Amino acid sequence: MLSYVLKRLSHTLLVIVGISIVSFVFLQLSGDPVGLMLPQDATSQQIEDLRHKLGLDDPVVVQYLRFVGNALRGDLGRSLFSNEPVAALILERLPATVELAFFSMAFALVIALPIGIVSALKRGTLIDTASMVLALFGLSMPHFWLGIMMIMLFSVQLGWLPTSGRGSFAQIIMPAAAMGISMVALFARLTRSTLLEVLGQDYVRTARAKGLPEYIVIGKHALKNAMIPLVTMIGMEFGLLLGGAVIIETVFAWPGVGRLIVQAIMDRDYPVVQGAVMLLSMIFVIVNLLVDLAYGWLDPDVSLRRASK
Amino acid sequence: MEAAPPLLEIDGLSIDAMLADGPVRLVDGVTLGLRAGEVLGLVGESGCGKSLLSYSILRLLAPGLRISGGDIRLEGRSLATLPERKIRAMRGNEISMIFQEPMTALNPVFTIGDQVAEVFRTHQRLSRPQARAKAVEALAAVGVPSPEIRVGQYPADLSGGMRQRVMIAMALACRPKILIADEPTTALDTTIQAQILELMRGLQRNFGTSIVFISHDLGVVAEVADHVAVLYCGRVVEEAPVAELFRNPRHPYTRGLMGAVPQPDAEDMPDVLHEIKGNVPRPGHLPGGCRFHPRCPVARDICRISDPPRVAVGAQHHVACWEAADAS
Numbered sequence: 001m002l003s004y005v006l007k008r009l010s011h012t013l014l015v016i017v018g019i020s021i022v023s024f025v026f027l028q029l030s031g032d033p034v035g036l037m038l039p040q041d042a043t044s045q046q047i048e049d050l051r052h053k054l055g056l057d058d059p060v061v062v063q064y065l066r067f068v069g070n071a072l073r074g075d076l077g078r079s080l081f082s083n084e085p086v087a088a089l090i091l092e093r094l095p096a097t098v099e100l101a102f103f104s105m106a107f108a109l110v111i112a113l114p115i116g117i118v119s120a121l122k123r124g125t126l127i128d129t130a131s132m133v134l135a136l137f138g139l140s141m142p143h144f145w146l147g148i149m150m151i152m153l154f155s156v157q158l159g160w161l162p163t164s165g166r167g168s169f170a171q172i173i174m175p176a177a178a179m180g181i182s183m184v185a186l187f188a189r190l191t192r193s194t195l196l197e198v199l200g201q202d203y204v205r206t207a208r209a210k211g212l213p214e215y216i217v218i219g220k221h222a223l224k225n226a227m228i229p230l231v232t233m234i235g236m237e238f239g240l241l242l243g244g245a246v247i248i249e250t251v252f253a254w255p256g257v258g259r260l261i262v263q264a265i266m267d268r269d270y271p272v273v274q275g276a277v278m279l280l281s282m283i284f285v286i287v288n289l290l291v292d293l294a295y296g297w298l299d300p301d302v303s304l305r306r307a308s309k
Numbered sequence: 310m311e312a313a314p315p316l317l318e319i320d321g322l323s324i325d326a327m328l329a330d331g332p333v334r335l336v337d338g339v340t341l342g343l344r345a346g347e348v349l350g351l352v353g354e355s356g357c358g359k360s361l362l363s364y365s366i367l368r369l370l371a372p373g374l375r376i377s378g379g380d381i382r383l384e385g386r387s388l389a390t391l392p393e394r395k396i397r398a399m400r401g402n403e404i405s406m407i408f409q410e411p412m413t414a415l416n417p418v419f420t421i422g423d424q425v426a427e428v429f430r431t432h433q434r435l436s437r438p439q440a441r442a443k444a445v446e447a448l449a450a451v452g453v454p455s456p457e458i459r460v461g462q463y464p465a466d467l468s469g470g471m472r473q474r475v476m477i478a479m480a481l482a483c484r485p486k487i488l489i490a491d492e493p494t495t496a497l498d499t500t501i502q503a504q505i506l507e508l509m510r511g512l513q514r515n516f517g518t519s520i521v522f523i524s525h526d527l528g529v530v531a532e533v534a535d536h537v538a539v540l541y542c543g544r545v546v547e548e549a550p551v552a553e554l555f556r557n558p559r560h561p562y563t564r565g566l567m568g569a570v571p572q573p574d575a576e577d578m579p580d581v582l583h584e585i586k587g588n589v590p591r592p593g594h595l596p597g598g599c600r601f602h603p604r605c606p607v608a609r610d611i612c613r614i615s616d617p618p619r620v621a622v623g624a625q626h627h628v629a630c631w632e633a634a635d636a637s
């Protein structure tokens with residue numbers, strides 16, 4: 001297990017180095033900041049001096065190492081627009097995005113797991129078909145449209161929920177539901193199919209032959225095995241939620257990183273865009289690492305097999 | 310002059326598969342008895358219904374299969390009509406099962422100790438630590454070395470033979486009256502197979518457990534069984550005490566299976582077996598008359614037309630073959 005963890009950690013480190021290189025290249029491609037910082041009629045001597053002062057005349061490798069060094073100290077540059085440190089801007093918005101991702105996931109799982117389990121246990125019955133159709137219905141609706149429909153129904157018509165903003169629990173319900181509903185079908189179907197497969201396994205028959213009550217056969221023996229693919233999917237979707245909340249954050253004026261990115265793109269605020277993208281990529285990678293470690297814990301075979309590869 | 314009633318009676322048992330275009334009979338009117346302390350061998354080629362017969366005893370048939378006739382009785386009590394709760398209390402407690410594939414029969418994500426301890430927790434309501442201690446004992450009893458380490462390991466850490474020992478430990482944990490072993494050694498290599506057979510013989514002697522031992526290999530059955538029933542296409546075609554069966558096999562199918570047993574004097578060419586010609590017919594596409602006639606070397610006209618009756622040809626020796634029926 002330990003060697004598996006170390007192996008996975010070193011992989012993650014490699015990917016993070018890769019992300020930093022891509023981010024650095026992106027920064028290089030986004031143009032020379034000197035042009036933006038000096039007036040139009042600056043002399044070539046003035047340009048030369050500023051370039052030297054900013055270290056832009058150093059070899060690329062030195063510039064990259066300086067970029068990494070700064071990033072490690074939490075310095076991702078400053079916003080061209082507000083002149084605030086990029087890292088501070090992002091960190092200020094991050095909790096809102098994580099919170100929304102968490103509630104969306106919780107919303108999706110609370111609905112999807114029971115649907116998936118019941119469909120698997122009652123396969124071929126009316127309950128099975130009905131719940132799968134319902135889940136698919138959720139999948140086929142784009143979430144910005146769903147968000148707008150929800151606002152029209154629950155805020156405008158019924159006046160039950162606030163349309164936007166963050167702060168109270170009432171405000172997170174709609175954005176979390178709008179994002180969660182599209183994942184319900186995914187998780188319900190995955191739960192159903194993996195559980196069906198697991199229920200046909202020999203060890204389930206063994207569990208029954210031992211005289212275990214059905215709730216232990218299903219709830220313990222079958223479900224822990226069915227959890228393995230589910231956890232992978234949950235991790236991947238969670239990573240996507242963190243980066244992909246751009247639309248829902250905009251529809252519901254949710255003050256997260258997604259809206260920060262949209263705003264920064266409109267302002268051509270490159271350091272903010274680049275910093276946010278880099279940070280979200282890293283979060284994605286780290287979430288995946290955590291998922292893989294959870295996976296190793298769920299499936300004792302994995303840690304052994306993967307470590308020996 | 311019938312002796313005491315058997316511990317387990319299978320009485321005219323039929324099992325059907327419920328397919329879209331109607332039921333198909335897979336096991337057809339099987340009658341067998343298992344006496345206390347006895348090992349009953351069930352033998353027959355793959356697909357003849359051995360596993361279904363054994364699952365039906367504990368009502369573990371897959372969905373889509375059902376008992377369509379006959380009865381199963383344990384000490385006179387009918388199991389077929391017992392409420393689910395009662396049959397569950399019996400599984401792993403009074404009647405246990407072990408399976409062919411020790412690789413897949415254990416759950417890969419729980420430790421050996423947990424899986425053995427579960428039986429004690431369920432049937433004897435023991436606490437976690439008590440059940441754990443009993444699990445260590447149970448593993449030691451089936452010859453698992455350093456059981457206190459093994460309880461913390463996962464099935465993937467064990468060899469096939471060790472896993473089958475764990476299955477046996479689990480099955481015998483509550484000292485059941487009956488152990489049903491469905492091809493317990495088929496997936497193991499020959500030396501391990503011999504060790505497991507030796508273990509089962511030893512446990513049977515010590516605990517007096519009655520065993521239903523299933524194999525497609527008559528040679529293996531001969532090593533452990535007291536009484537042997539030969540199955541073909543869901544029916545018992547011959548049944549006799551093991552010595553009697555080998556001395557005087559009356560059904561051509563039984564003789565065919567014996568031809569498929571490597572003979573000790575054929576050491577120089579152990580791979581040359583006298584296989585039975587042809588294939589097992591598929592259920593639902595069975596030939597009329599005697600089900601074995603298309604493959605039978607001595608089939609006559611009557612075999613093609615009419616089902617042979619079951620006749621007694623010796624003490625506890627029955628056979629369903631026209632040749633024997635005509636001779637008696």
Ligand SMILES: Nc1ncnc2c1ncn2[C@@H]1O[C@H](COP(=O)(O)OP(=O)(O)O)[C@@H](O)[C@H]1O
Pocket residue numbers: 326335353354355356357358359360361362371372373374592
């Ligand atoms: N769930 C099922 N549905 C339909 N047919 C089945 C099912 N399970 C087994 N059978 C059929 O029943 C017959 C007997 O199977 P089985 O008892 O497993 O044979 P054995 O154990 O003797 O090899 C086979 O022909 C098999 O194809």
Ligand SMILES: [Mg+2]
Pocket residue numbers: 359360361491492
């Ligand atoms: Mg079988």
